[in-house]
Each structure stands twice: as structure tokens, then as C-alpha cells.
Amino acid sequence: MHTARNESSGDAEAVVQAGTVYGGVNLLGHAAPPPSPPPRQLPIDPTRFVNREQTLNRLDEALPTVDGTTATSGSAMTVAAIAGAPGVGKTALAVHWAHRVRQWFADGDLYIDMRGYGPGPALDVGQALDAFLRALHVPAEQIPTDTEGRATLYRSVLAGKRVLIVVDNVSTVGQVRPLLPATPTCMAIITSRSRLSGLVAREGASRMTLDVLSPEEAIALLRDSIGGDRVSTEPGAAAELARRCAYLPLALRIIAERIANAPYATLAEFVTDLALVDQQLDALTVDDDELSDVRTVFSWSYRALPEERARFFRLLGLHAGSDxxxxxxxxxxxxSLPQARSLLDQLTAAHLIQNPARHRFLLHDLLRAYALERAQAEESPEQQHRARRRLYTWYLWTAEEGRKVILPYSHAIALPPAEPDIPVTSPGTVAEAMAWFERERLNILDAIRQADELGDHDVAWQLPVVSDGFFELKSYWADWRDVHLIGLRAARSAASRLGEAANLRCLGDAYWRMEQRDTALDYYRQGVNASRDVDDHWVEGFCLRGQGLIHEESGNIEEAIDLYGQAREVFRNYAITRGEGMSLLSLGNCHRVRGHLDNAIAHYQEAVSILDSINDQWSVAWASYPLGLAYQQAGQTDEALQQHERALTLFRRFDDRRSEGLTLAALGDTFHAIDRPDDAQRCWQQALQILAPLGDPHAGTVKRLITQSNIPTNG
Incomplete structure (x- = not known):
């Protein structure tokens, strides 16, 4: 176990690694975590669901039985596709039925909105697979970087399980095919405006086309929403309202909410109002206009809003993210926050926005398109730009506050000042900061792309830099690479050499982590040149150290030592204390590989001392661990035990399970060397229980040590 390494070239060595916790019996009374619950991701069951009895029955018939066949045909059918026009109620139907049967799927339910339609970019199938694998408790480190690898792992994880998968808002067959289960006891429900004919032909999907409501169903929905007496009193007006809503549930719910809030107005008066709005909008109708069927209802409801509420609604349309x-x-x-909360609640009550989760809001695709249309019509280009800049600034500064909590020694850059009314808060803990990043990850990606497309190039290079450590720590490898490719392009568009340097260093880290070493080396070299142009010595030092890591991995130890030495010199000259400590750690690794144990121990000891001086305890653990290995190789077993036990305590404090497993394995080696077989057995067993589920290659070595010592491996 002497070659175990788990280094990072830049920021991420200073923090807790917030991955899923695994393991069994643990040394020194360290409790095993409880088993993870099955994922339950369905959105809230829609209220006042209009009865789609025929389609619900067809879905019931497609439900797999215990042996994986369907209830009626006896064949294994795992895919149901619900197609239909926008606003017809596809998502409501899929989610409502999924709630009815979710107890049948004991291993969980998964939900994702593929964002196939709307002003923003669709979700990539690779991102969807990544999200599903994480929800199924696959460690982030085990998730492949390529879509095919993720799809293969996804099918393997689902094998033999009973999981319901709802894939919403799909635009093409290619966007959903890798998400389909290969296990007949699982089931996928897909919603789309497209017919998805390829799924029917190749996967044997059962397709259900959802039409608009019948006149009777539409009137029943109105009756349920506004009261049967009003509908019975004016049946003709109720029928005309349903017709003017194009029999679409989305439009009917909006109009019903307004009627319910005006108990003394007649339905005929609402019909007259709608007819007037319809005449005013006729001149705006164009071919292939997805809003043509609902614009009258949307406009009628929008015009009834007080100006503050109407402005708030249309500005939401400028947001690039899905929620x-x-x-x-x-x-x-x-x-202010209280104003925003009140306005969101009022728009939710009017059915103009949805509230699918606590403190999260979203617009239906059609309403989002309408809000954007109104913003572009009623807000000047300058006003639209200011609104977006306020949002970008909120993301920048909230991410910056999170960075300072998660990665206190990472690269700090100057950001544009935040206006006083932008509600930036600081997370109190690492867990809070990581949770914020996780909630906002897709919105951050969308904001970066939008800022770049609309010419806000400063934001498009700064936001990737302040968010960098989160993408690395959570192993969002492809997203990590992609945001910095955008950031680099944006920095060059903005003629910001500092932006180039910062994103080049991050790209070096990303490609190194993805084991594309030649590409990483090129970005690190470019980063050194750019950082020297702007005197950014933090970036310069870590780009030099990054090159050293690649040369060390390639066996070019002399070149690595030279680069580590250069990095140390930069860090020492400019009082970048943690960088100096990490360079010393790397130099110690090189000397240990060459068998120069006295030199290695001296470098490690100095690294521990420096990192202790700034209270960077996670990095102290990473210096103590190889120091223990060097002592062990030198035969100084008491010192080795002391360093490994210190590292073990710290890794456990930060829930860094992989590092804990590697340290336990090294402790086992040391106990074995001093003839303490019971302690060696306990440490190796616990190391295996941690490393095997993580897919760590050192698990095989530990298992062989256990086998050679005739120790049962507990399966």
C-alpha cells in the first residue's frame, strides 16, 4: 500500500469531500452510517387533477407485475410515452399516476425535467445520467465521464431493482434512450410534445397521445375550481370560456383562479373581457406560434395584475435557469426578500408560476415564453440588462461566500461590487455551502452560458472561477471542464489576461483529473505564461505544481522535483503559505519514491509544520499520511503509527472516506510489520469495506493481504 496517492493540484485539498458515506465496522468506535434511503424524487402530486380515466387505465395495464411482465399482455414492457401539445397536462398526468403507484416501486422513483422545450438549453443526457446515478447512491468518483459509460453503469445499478423513472419534457429520442431501464421490473414514463416514434419501433414503448380536454371535461374542471352553482347558472358562458381556453388545463386553471377571486362577477362578463383581448391580439398572431392558443388567457390574466406583480412576473422570464x-x-x-416571497406566493396562487419544492419556483414552458415576450416588449434593452446583471451578481457573490467557507485558501479574484439591494448571505457551514451549490448547479451553468452569449464576458469568466472547487469536489467532471472552456473563451473576448490565467489553471486541473495529461500539461503551461503577465503568483505556483504532478505520474521524477522547487520558490517569495506546504508535500513524495527517506521525512515534517501554522487540518492530514508511509519504510514504526492515527482522526472529521480507507490500509501494514496481527486484520477489513464500494483500485491489494493472512473477507 505504499504507492497510494490522492492528490489535487489546486484548491480542493483544503476541504471536506462531501461524498456519500459507506462502510461497516470502524476502528476506534467510528460508527457506521445508516443505509441510504431509496430516492423519492417525484414532484408534488397536482391538485384538482382532471380525470383522464382512459389514459390512466392504459398506464395501469403497463405496470410491471412481480415477474416483470405487464398486467394484461404478459410481455415485458418498461416504457410508456405520453405525447401531446404544450399545456395539455402531460406532466400532471405522468406525475399523478406515478404517485398512485409509487409504493409498488420499493427501490425508489426518479424524476428529471429534460427541458426539451423553452428558451434555455435542453438538459444533456449525460447530465441526466449523472443525476440519476448520484440519486441511486453511486459514489461520484465511480461515475464515468462519458455518456456511454454512464448509461452502462446506470443499467447495471437498476438490474434486479424496482424503480420508477419519470423523464419529463423530452424533445428527441436521443435525449431519452440512454435513460431507459433494461430491467423489466423497472418502468419509465416519458412526456414529450413529439410522438417519439423511434421508441415505439425500437423499444416497444406504449405511446399514449394526450389530447385537449373534451368540452365536458373542461367544464368539469371549471366546476371543480369555481363551484358548480356558477357553472350551472351560466352553462353557455362556461362552455364559451372553455372554448376560449382551447380546452387546455393550463389555461383553464389560470382563468378559474381569476373567476374564483371575483365571486360577484358573472361568467358572461369574463367571456366579454376575453373576447376583447382576443380581438386586440389577433394582429400579433403569426404562423408556428406556440402561444397562439393561450396568449389570450395569459394576456387577460397578466393585464389584471398590479404593475409591481406584472413587472416581477415578466422579469422572471429573463432568468436562464429552469427554476x-x-x-x-x-x-x-x-x-427585498419579503417582497419577493410575497410576489411569488401571489403569482403561484394565480397559477402563473409553480412551487414544486420548498423555496423553489418555476414557470411552465409556455408561461416562461410569455413572460420573456412581455419583458422584451415592456422593458428596454438597458433595463433587461440591468436585471440580468443583478442576478449574475447574486450568483457571483453567493458563490464567492460559499467558496470562502468551503475553500478558504483557494484563488480569490476581484468581483464587481454588489448593489445594496442584492440579498447575498454567507453560509454558516461547509454543508450549507455545498447544499447551495448543489441546488443551484444547473442554474449556474445556465447563467454562465447566457452571460457569454449576451456579451457579459466578465461574469462568464468569473463565475466559473468562484464555482471551480464545487465542481471538482462533487466530481462533476464534464461540467467542470465545460464551464472553464466557456470561461477561457469569455476572458479572451473581454481581453482579460487575469481571466485567462485563472481559467487555464482550472482547465489544467480538470483535464488532469480526467486523466488527459497532455492536454492538462498544455493548459498548465499556458497558465504559467498568463499568470506571469498579470503577476498572479497564486496561479503561477499552482500551475507549476500541476505540471510537476503530471511529470511525477509519468515517472519523470527529476523534472517533477524541478517544477515543485519552482512552485515552492514562488509561494515562499509571495507568502502563499498553503502553496508552500503543498509543494513541500509533493517534494517529499518524489524523495520517497526515489528511496531518499531522510529527505522525504524532512520535507513532510516541514509541510506538516507549515500547514499546522494556518490551521489547514485537511491538508495536515494529507501530509501526515505520507509522512507515516515514509516512517514505515524507514522502519520507524512508532512514528508511523502516530502519523497514521493523526491522519485517520482528521480524515474522519472531514468525512473523507477514501482517504480514511487508504490510511486504515497503511495502519494495517504497519501493525503487520510489528507483529500485531489482530490490529492488522481489523484495519484491513475496515479499509476493504470502505474502498471496495468506492471502486478504489487499492481494494484489490487489501483483499489479497487479507486472503494471504487467511482472514475472512465478510463477503
């Missing part, structure tokens, strides 16, 4: 938090909504509109 929005209260604080982000406050930022884009330039209002």
Missing part, C-alpha cells in the same frame, strides 16, 4: 429561488428572484427584480 429559481426566492433570493434569486429578489435579485433579478431588485426587491
Amino acid at each position: 429559481i429561488s426566492i433570493a434569486a428572484a429578489a435579485a433579478i427584480a431588485g426587491v
Whole structure:
């Protein structure tokens, strides 16, 4: 176990690694975590669901039985596709039925919105697979970087399980095919505006086309929403309202909410109002306009809003992401948090936005398109830009506050000042900061892309830099690479050499982590040149150290030592204390590989001392671990035990399970060397229980040590 390494070239060695916790019996009374619960991701079951009895029955018939066949045909059918026009109720139907049967799927339910339609970019199938694998408790480190590898692992994880998968808002067959289960006891429900004919032909999907409501169903929905007496009193007006809503559930719910809030108005008066709005909008109708069927209802409801509420609604249309938090909504509109919360609640009550989760809001695709249309019509280009800049600034500063909590010694860059009314808060703990990043990850990606496309190049290079450590720590490898490729392009568009240097260093780290060493080396070299142009010595030092790591891995130890030495010199000259400590650690590794144990121990000891001086305890653990290995190789077993036990305590404090497993394995080696077989057995067993589920290659070595010592491996 002497070659175990788990280094990072840049920021991420200073923090807790927030991965899923695994393991069994643990040394020194370290409790095993409880088993992870099955994922339950379905959105809230829609209220006032209009009865789609025929389609619900067809879905019931497709439900797999215990042996994986369907209830009626006896064949294994695992895919149901619900197609239909926008606003017809596809998502509501899929989610409602999924709630009815979710207890049948004991191993969980998964839900994802593929964002196939709307102003923003669709979700990539690789991102969807990554999200599903994480929800199924696959460690982030085990998730492949390529889509095919993720799809293969996904099918393997689902094998033999009973999981319901709801894939919403799909635009093409290619966007969903890798998400389909290969196990007949699982089932996938897909919603799309497209017929997805390829799924029917190749996968044997059962396709159900959802039409608009019948006149009777539409009137029943109105009766349920506004009261049967009003509908019975004016049946003709109720029928005309349903017709003017194009028999679409989305439009009917919006109009019903307004009627319910006006108990003394007649339905005929609402019909007259709608007819007037319809005439005013006729001139705006164009071919292939997805809003043509609902614009009258949307406009009628929008015009009835007080100006503050109407402005808030249309500004939400400028947001690039699929959902929005209260604080982000406050930022884009330039209002206080209490105001934003109140306005969001009012728009939700009017059925103009949805509230699918606590403190999260979203617009239906059609309403989002309408909100954007109104913003572009009623807000000047300058006003639209200011609103977006307020939102970008909120993301920048909230991410920056998270960076300072998660990665206190990482690269700090100057950001544009935040306006006083932008509600930036600081997370109190690492867990809070990581949770914020996880909630906002897709919105951050969308904001970076939008800022680059619309010419806000400063934001497009800064936001990747302040978010960098999160993408690395959570192993979002492809996203990590992609945001910095955008960031680099944006920095060059903005003529910011500092932006280039920062993103080049991050790209070096990303490609190194993805084991594309030649590409990483090129980015590190470019990063050194750019950083020297702007005197950014932090970036310069870590780009030099990054090159050293690659040369060390390639066996070019002399070149690695030279680069580590250069990095150390930069860090020491400019009082970058942690960088100096990490360079010493790397130099110690090189000397240990060459068998120069006295030199290795001296470098490690100095690294521990420096990192202790700034209270960087996670990095102290990573210096103590190889120091223990060097002592062990030198035959100084008491010192080796002391360093490994210190490292073990610290890794456990930070829930760094892989490092804990490697340290336990090294402790086992040391106990074995001093003839303490019971302690060696306990440490190796616990190391195997941690490393095997993580897919760590050192698990095989530990298992062989156990086997050679005739120790049962507990399976």
C-alpha cells in the first residue's frame, strides 16, 4: 500500500469531500452510517387533477407485475410515452399516476425535467445520467465521464431493482434512450410534445397521445375550481370560456383562479373581457406560434395584475435557469426578500408560476415564453440588462461566500461590487455551502452560458472561477471542464489576461483529473505564461505544481522535483503559505519514491509544520499520511503509527472516506510489520469495506493481504 496517492493540484485539498458515506465496522468506535434511503424524487402530486380515466387505465395495464411482465399482455414492457401539445397536462398526468403507484416501486422513483422545450438549453443526457446515478447512491468518483459509460453503469445499478423513472419534457429520442431501464421490473414514463416514434419501433414503448380536454371535461374542471352553482347558472358562458381556453388545463386553471377571486362577477362578463383581448391580439398572431392558443388567457390574466406583480412576473422570464429561488428572484427584480416571497406566493396562487419544492419556483414552458415576450416588449434593452446583471451578481457573490467557507485558501479574484439591494448571505457551514451549490448547479451553468452569449464576458469568466472547487469536489467532471472552456473563451473576448490565467489553471486541473495529461500539461503551461503577465503568483505556483504532478505520474521524477522547487520558490517569495506546504508535500513524495527517506521525512515534517501554522487540518492530514508511509519504510514504526492515527482522526472529521480507507490500509501494514496481527486484520477489513464500494483500485491489494493472512473477507 505504499504507492497510494490522492492528490489535487489546486484548491480542493483544503476541504471536506462531501461524498456519500459507506462502510461497516470502524476502528476506534467510528460508527457506521445508516443505509441510504431509496430516492423519492417525484414532484408534488397536482391538485384538482382532471380525470383522464382512459389514459390512466392504459398506464395501469403497463405496470410491471412481480415477474416483470405487464398486467394484461404478459410481455415485458418498461416504457410508456405520453405525447401531446404544450399545456395539455402531460406532466400532471405522468406525475399523478406515478404517485398512485409509487409504493409498488420499493427501490425508489426518479424524476428529471429534460427541458426539451423553452428558451434555455435542453438538459444533456449525460447530465441526466449523472443525476440519476448520484440519486441511486453511486459514489461520484465511480461515475464515468462519458455518456456511454454512464448509461452502462446506470443499467447495471437498476438490474434486479424496482424503480420508477419519470423523464419529463423530452424533445428527441436521443435525449431519452440512454435513460431507459433494461430491467423489466423497472418502468419509465416519458412526456414529450413529439410522438417519439423511434421508441415505439425500437423499444416497444406504449405511446399514449394526450389530447385537449373534451368540452365536458373542461367544464368539469371549471366546476371543480369555481363551484358548480356558477357553472350551472351560466352553462353557455362556461362552455364559451372553455372554448376560449382551447380546452387546455393550463389555461383553464389560470382563468378559474381569476373567476374564483371575483365571486360577484358573472361568467358572461369574463367571456366579454376575453373576447376583447382576443380581438386586440389577433394582429400579433403569426404562423408556428406556440402561444397562439393561450396568449389570450395569459394576456387577460397578466393585464389584471398590479404593475409591481406584472413587472416581477415578466422579469422572471429573463432568468436562464429552469427554476429559481426566492433570493434569486429578489435579485433579478431588485426587491427585498419579503417582497419577493410575497410576489411569488401571489403569482403561484394565480397559477402563473409553480412551487414544486420548498423555496423553489418555476414557470411552465409556455408561461416562461410569455413572460420573456412581455419583458422584451415592456422593458428596454438597458433595463433587461440591468436585471440580468443583478442576478449574475447574486450568483457571483453567493458563490464567492460559499467558496470562502468551503475553500478558504483557494484563488480569490476581484468581483464587481454588489448593489445594496442584492440579498447575498454567507453560509454558516461547509454543508450549507455545498447544499447551495448543489441546488443551484444547473442554474449556474445556465447563467454562465447566457452571460457569454449576451456579451457579459466578465461574469462568464468569473463565475466559473468562484464555482471551480464545487465542481471538482462533487466530481462533476464534464461540467467542470465545460464551464472553464466557456470561461477561457469569455476572458479572451473581454481581453482579460487575469481571466485567462485563472481559467487555464482550472482547465489544467480538470483535464488532469480526467486523466488527459497532455492536454492538462498544455493548459498548465499556458497558465504559467498568463499568470506571469498579470503577476498572479497564486496561479503561477499552482500551475507549476500541476505540471510537476503530471511529470511525477509519468515517472519523470527529476523534472517533477524541478517544477515543485519552482512552485515552492514562488509561494515562499509571495507568502502563499498553503502553496508552500503543498509543494513541500509533493517534494517529499518524489524523495520517497526515489528511496531518499531522510529527505522525504524532512520535507513532510516541514509541510506538516507549515500547514499546522494556518490551521489547514485537511491538508495536515494529507501530509501526515505520507509522512507515516515514509516512517514505515524507514522502519520507524512508532512514528508511523502516530502519523497514521493523526491522519485517520482528521480524515474522519472531514468525512473523507477514501482517504480514511487508504490510511486504515497503511495502519494495517504497519501493525503487520510489528507483529500485531489482530490490529492488522481489523484495519484491513475496515479499509476493504470502505474502498471496495468506492471502486478504489487499492481494494484489490487489501483483499489479497487479507486472503494471504487467511482472514475472512465478510463477503
